[in-house]
Amino acid sequence: MSNAAPQQNPVPLDAAAVLAWYDRHARTLPWRVGPADRARGITADPYRVWLSEIMLQQTTVAAVGRYYARFLHLWPTVADLAASPLEAVLVEWAGLGYYARARNLHACAKAVVERFGGRFPTSSAELLTLPGIGPYTAAAIAAITGDERVAVVDGNVDRVVARYLALEVPARDAKDLVRGTVQAVVPERAGDFAQALMDLGATICAPRNASCMLCPIQPGCRGTKLDPLLYPVKPEKADRPTRYGHAFVMRDTDGDVYLQTRAEKGLLAQMTETPVSDWTPDKRAVVHPVASDWRYDGQVVHVFTHFRLELDVWSAVVADPAELKAGWWADPRELDAEALPSVFRKVLAAAGLQ
DNA sequence: GATGCGTGGAG
DNA sequence: TCTCCAAGCAT
Numbered sequence: 001m002s003n004a005a006p007q008q009n010p011v012p013l014d015a016a017a018v019l020a021w022y023d024r025h026a027r028t029l030p031w032r033v034g035p036a037d038r039a040r041g042i043t044a045d046p047y048r049v050w051l052s053e054i055m056l057q058q059t060t061v062a063a064v065g066r067y068y069a070r071f072l073h074l075w076p077t078v079a080d081l082a083a084s085p086l087e088a089v090l091v092e093w094a095g096l097g098y099y100a101r102a103r104n105l106h107a108c109a110k111a112v113v114e115r116f117g118g119r120f121p122t123s124s125a126e127l128l129t130l131p132g133i134g135p136y137t138a139a140a141i142a143a144i145t146g147d148e149r150v151a152v153v154d155g156n157v158d159r160v161v162a163r164y165l166a167l168e169v170p171a172r173d174a175k176d177l178v179r180g181t182v183q184a185v186v187p188e189r190a191g192d193f194a195q196a197l198m199d200l201g202a203t204i205c206a207p208r209n210a211s212c213m214l215c216p217i218q219p220g221c222r223g224t225k226l227d228p229l230l231y232p233v234k235p236e237k238a239d240r241p242t243r244y245g246h247a248f249v250m251r252d253t254d255g256d257v258y259l260q261t262r263a264e265k266g267l268l269a270q271m272t273e274t275p276v277s278d279w280t281p282d283k284r285a286v287v288h289p290v291a292s293d294w295r296y297d298g299q300v301v302h303v304f305t306h307f308r309l310e311l312d313v314w315s316a317v318v319a320d321p322a323e324l325k326a327g328w329w330a331d332p333r334e335l336d337a338e339a340l341p342s343v344f345r346k347v348l349a350a351a352g353l354q
Numbered sequence: 355g356a357t358g359c360g361t362g363g364a365g
Numbered sequence: 366t367c368t369c370c371a372a373g374c375a376t
Contacts, residue, residue, distance in 0.1 A: 057373045059371060342362085
């Protein structure tokens with residue numbers, strides 16, 4: 001900013017205008033208690049708010065929908081979830097990604113039962129002590145369930161504020177400024193305000209489209225006077241290297257497929273997999289795990305957050321499965337009961353299963 | 355404070 | 366096809 005012209009102090013965010021907009025345009029979401037519900041005495045269930053917020057971390061509303069309904073059906077209360085084996089939670093989370101969330105979800109449920117007698121704390125300070133709950137989620141739950149007057153800053157709010165202030169640095173380098181800008185105007189209806197700002201970012205002030213004419217805070221916005229799509233300034237993106245490996249789909253003479261559990265830590269930790277080679281920066285010759293008549297089933301490509309993976313898929317019928325002890329044999333018709341991440345569903349599909 | 359950690363949809 | 370991304374957290 002050293003070569004930027006001096007700016008006047010920004011116009012504070014107009015919280016009243018944001019709330020008025022929300023009262024007219026609030027989206028209906030399965031986990032949301034809207035202003036109209038609130039007027040009829042319905043309050044947000046902290047368990048449901050927490051469950052939805054964990055699922056929504058870095059994940060779209062559309063992707064969360066059926067997972068949320070399924071979890072609530074299987075585990076209606078936090079005590080139910082705490083009493084479930086972790087393995088069952090991982091099965092249901094499979095496909096949603098960022099699997100540490102599922103492990104922390106279960107750990108958090110147990111902590112709520114053990115430390116808080118099964119009642120979710122509602123202060124952001126206490127929430128912050130629980131596994132998987134960071135600054136955003138703690139603030140969101142506290143605001144939405146108890147109207148604690150905290151700033152709730154997610155990626156949407158980062159974008160709204162970055163445009164409002166015409167921030168010339170990436171939002172992650174101006175966290176205190178963004179949080180302070182919001183915190184300064186949090187109204188009594190803190191929960192509605194939090195959801196309103198996020199809705200605003202998801203609809204009006206969207207990543208690739210800014211409908212400024214419809215925006216309740218357009219009058220004070222610096223970005224709209226320039227070009228809102230210039231903001232937020234993007235941090236430099238790291239390149240995504242490719243790694244290569246082999247995946248092995250083994251079936252016994254009954255047709256069952258061999259699966260095993262991944263390592264306790266790291267990528268896709270504790271999830272279910274077919275046996276695989278190491279994933280290396282260079283292509284390496286295949287070393288089949290057991291002697292058999294192996295068939296090549298083509299290549300599977302899968303993109304993770306920080307690398308791209310190309311797997312050569314091999315399949316074989318294993319006549320004497322006794323030598324495979326670490327895992328188990330699963331009926332291919334019942335793979336939905338396995339905690340298989342998407343990449344391994346692709347592998348199994350390439351081999352003609354699912 | 356930088357890095358590791360998934361996935362499927364939109365444009 | 367390819368790029369970008371979506372309601373972050375833990376280490």
